[in-house]
Amino acid sequence: MRIEDYALIGDMHTAALVRRDGSIDWLCVPRFDSPSCFAALLDSPRAGRWLLAPVNARRGASRRYREDTLILETTWHCDDGSVRVVEFMPPRGEAPDVVRIVEGVRGRVEMRMELMLRFDYGRTVPRLRHDGGQLAAVAGSDATWLRTPVELHPDEEAHRTTARFTVGEGERVPFVLTWQQSWLPRPDPVDAMDALADTERSWHEWSRRCRYRGDDEQAVRSSLLTLKALTYAPTGGIVAAPTASLPERLGGPRNWDYRYCWLRDASFTLEALMSAGYDAEARAWREWLLRAVAGHPADLQIMYTVEGSRRIPEWSPGWLGGYEDSRPVRIGNAACAQFQLDVYGEILDCLHIARQCGLAVDDHAWDLQNALMNYLEGAWHRPDNGLWESRGPRRHFVHSKILAWVAADRMIRAIDRFGLGGPADRWRALREEIHDDVCAHGYDSGRNTFTQFYGSTNLDAALLLIPRLGFLPADDPRVGGTVEAIQRELVHDGLVLRYRPDEDVDGLAGGEGTFLACSFWLADALALTGRHERARRLFDRLLGLRNDVGLLAEEYDTANRRQVGNFPQAFSHVCVVNTATALNASQDSHHRTRGARTGPP
Numbered sequence: 001m002r003i004e005d006y007a008l009i010g011d012m013h014t015a016a017l018v019r020r021d022g023s024i025d026w027l028c029v030p031r032f033d034s035p036s037c038f039a040a041l042l043d044s045p046r047a048g049r050w051l052l053a054p055v056n057a058r059r060g061a062s063r064r065y066r067e068d069t070l071i072l073e074t075t076w077h078c079d080d081g082s083v084r085v086v087e088f089m090p091p092r093g094e095a096p097d098v099v100r101i102v103e104g105v106r107g108r109v110e111m112r113m114e115l116m117l118r119f120d121y122g123r124t125v126p127r128l129r130h131d132g133g134q135l136a137a138v139a140g141s142d143a144t145w146l147r148t149p150v151e152l153h154p155d156e157e158a159h160r161t162t163a164r165f166t167v168g169e170g171e172r173v174p175f176v177l178t179w180q181q182s183w184l185p186r187p188d189p190v191d192a193m194d195a196l197a198d199t200e201r202s203w204h205e206w207s208r209r210c211r212y213r214g215d216d217e218q219a220v221r222s223s224l225l226t227l228k229a230l231t232y233a234p235t236g237g238i239v240a241a242p243t244a245s246l247p248e249r250l251g252g253p254r255n256w257d258y259r260y261c262w263l264r265d266a267s268f269t270l271e272a273l274m275s276a277g278y279d280a281e282a283r284a285w286r287e288w289l290l291r292a293v294a295g296h297p298a299d300l301q302i303m304y305t306v307e308g309s310r311r312i313p314e315w316s317p318g319w320l321g322g323y324e325d326s327r328p329v330r331i332g333n334a335a336c337a338q339f340q341l342d343v344y345g346e347i348l349d350c351l352h353i354a355r356q357c358g359l360a361v362d363d364h365a366w367d368l369q370n371a372l373m374n375y376l377e378g379a380w381h382r383p384d385n386g387l388w389e390s391r392g393p394r395r396h397f398v399h400s401k402i403l404a405w406v407a408a409d410r411m412i413r414a415i416d417r418f419g420l421g422g423p424a425d426r427w428r429a430l431r432e433e434i435h436d437d438v439c440a441h442g443y444d445s446g447r448n449t450f451t452q453f454y455g456s457t458n459l460d461a462a463l464l465l466i467p468r469l470g471f472l473p474a475d476d477p478r479v480g481g482t483v484e485a486i487q488r489e490l491v492h493d494g495l496v497l498r499y500r501p502d503e504d505v506d507g508l509a510g511g512e513g514t515f516l517a518c519s520f521w522l523a524d525a526l527a528l529t530g531r532h533e534r535a536r537r538l539f540d541r542l543l544g545l546r547n548d549v550g551l552l553a554e555e556y557d558t559a560n561r562r563q564v565g566n567f568p569q570a571f572s573h574v575c576v577v578n579t580a581t582a583l584n585a586s587q588d589s590h591h592r593t594r595g596a597r598t599g600p601p
């Protein structure tokens with residue numbers, strides 16, 4: 001199955017991926033980064049999955065989310081009638097539940113269910129038993145309970161449970177799967193229809209707060225919902241994606257675990273949410289940040305777990321074959337120990353935007369920002385791993401230095417605009433020093449373009465952000481030259497590679513797909529440099545890559561016309577929101593300019 005054949009359901013603690021044919025192939029419980037109970041996504045059904053589908057599903061299913069919710073409806077039209085499966089994860093009470101309701105739409109349809117629970121990324125096979133009308137699957141600390149009126153057939157030898165049943169027009173057959181620690185008593189029954197009503201209500205309440213108005217409203221609302229689903233409700237941490245090890249090239253080794261909170265990705269996500277009026281999320285994330293960063297800024301990590309803990313060891317469950325044989329499968333992420341200079345700028349930019357959006361100044365948060373800036377003053381000239389998390393030698397990445405400039409710039413603005421206390425003149429001098437350094441060492445005057453790192457001729461699509469970040473104005477010839485050079489050298493089949501993969505630079509073998517966020521950034525740069533129609537065309541193409549329920553992975557393989565990389569990816573959905581917003585603004589100025597040109601003198 002292709003990555004785009006999956007839809008997402010989640011309860012803001014964790015999330016599941018549901019395949020178009022009715023199989024839940026990925027679910028980690030109780031938290032995004034917990035071990036899985038279904039991992040067929042990274043192997044085959046033997047790694048755990050839950051199938052619920054018509055026996056004779058000859059024709060393809062159609063899917064949609066109920067408006068402004070993450071409640072998935074899959075409808076099959078079969079020879080014997082039509083049936084719909086409504087599935088979701090209700091807001092978390094005591095324990096995570098997956099609810100699936102089979103609804104007869106027309107005729108009488110024969111259905112089948114197959115439940116294969118495998119804990120610990122497919123490694124551990126649970127013991128099955130019937131207990132009080134429920135099916136219990138227990139192994140070590142994990143237990144799941146399945147409650148349904150349908151007669152279940154546990155198969156002790158194959159360690160799976162199956163069922164066959166029929167559903168007629170107007171009938172509803174519920175299934176509720178609940179995870180809980182194995183030593184706790186049997187969970188209280190969940191009423192599927194009540195849970196459906198609660199879930200719908202809570203998503204609607206959230207969606208009603210959306211203040212985005214403009215073109216592409218549906219796409220923006222759907223991306224905002226996806227971003228919200230990647231938020232860990234108890235702490236305000238945000239994962240980069242709910243999956244691990246979906247490959248950046250089919251069959252390749254660039255497979256990473258994204259179920260953690262990157263300061264960079266979370267800052268971007270917050271900015272997108274805030275632009276649509278979601279201030280409470282910004283407040284929660286600021287609190288998360290204060291707790292996670294804790295002591296000395298030198299100890300800042302570039303990513304944490306959603307709870308804010310620091311240890312994320314990278315390892316490989318060798319028994320998993322990988323998505324379409326893409327190996328190694330990686331769990332955990334060694335990038336957590338990297339030095340990435342850009343994150344300071346991203347945090348300070350995000351907190352500055354939050355203040356502009358009305359988030360009240362908090363003394364602890366301002367103290368933290370001063371501490372980060374003081375640290376950066378002595379660290380910005382050091383080589384780093386860069387935003388692409390190079391596993392090769394550290395370099396003076398130009399994007400990283402630009403973000404150090406952003407950090408100083410936002411501190412100055414905070415002092416000037418909000419009257420906050422701080423050494424504005426010192427930051428002004430530092431801002432100038434960094435600017436001069438970047439323009440002297442990161443710009444290739446012969447080719448009129450900024451480069452990937454000092455002393456190199458490589459390009460980097462992150463440089464498309466220069467005008468948006470305010471490092472140089474959009475009409476500066478060096479910005480125009482960089483956008484043109486990137487279009488010439490990094491655009492592949494109309495989409496953008498983040499850089500030309502080179503083992504000497506990023507330390508990794510194999511190539512990868514075009515990077516969707518960078519392709520959106522090109523659309524932003526085109527809009528900012530006055531090429532509104534080209535930007536619009538690119539944006540429309542990118543929106544066209546979303547799957548049938550509006551989801552985007554991290555990258556796109558243009559040769560195979562497939563989404564690749566972790567899914568759904570926050571970066572990509574952040575960009576749907578940002579580029580739609582940018583195009584609305586550029587359309588207004590485009591019309592004003594055309595009006596001025598064609599109007600009466």
Ligand SMILES: OC[C@H]1O[C@H](O[C@H]2O[C@H](CO)[C@@H](O)[C@H](O)[C@H]2O)[C@H](O)[C@@H](O)[C@@H]1O
Nearest residue numbers: 240256262264265333335387388389391
């Ligand atoms: O390209 C190698 C690196 O790829 C991953 O990092 C990417 O994902 C991060 C989360 O979305 C994002 O913050 C980063 O900018 C991307 O390059 C992976 O997590 C790294 O371990 C790996 O070195």
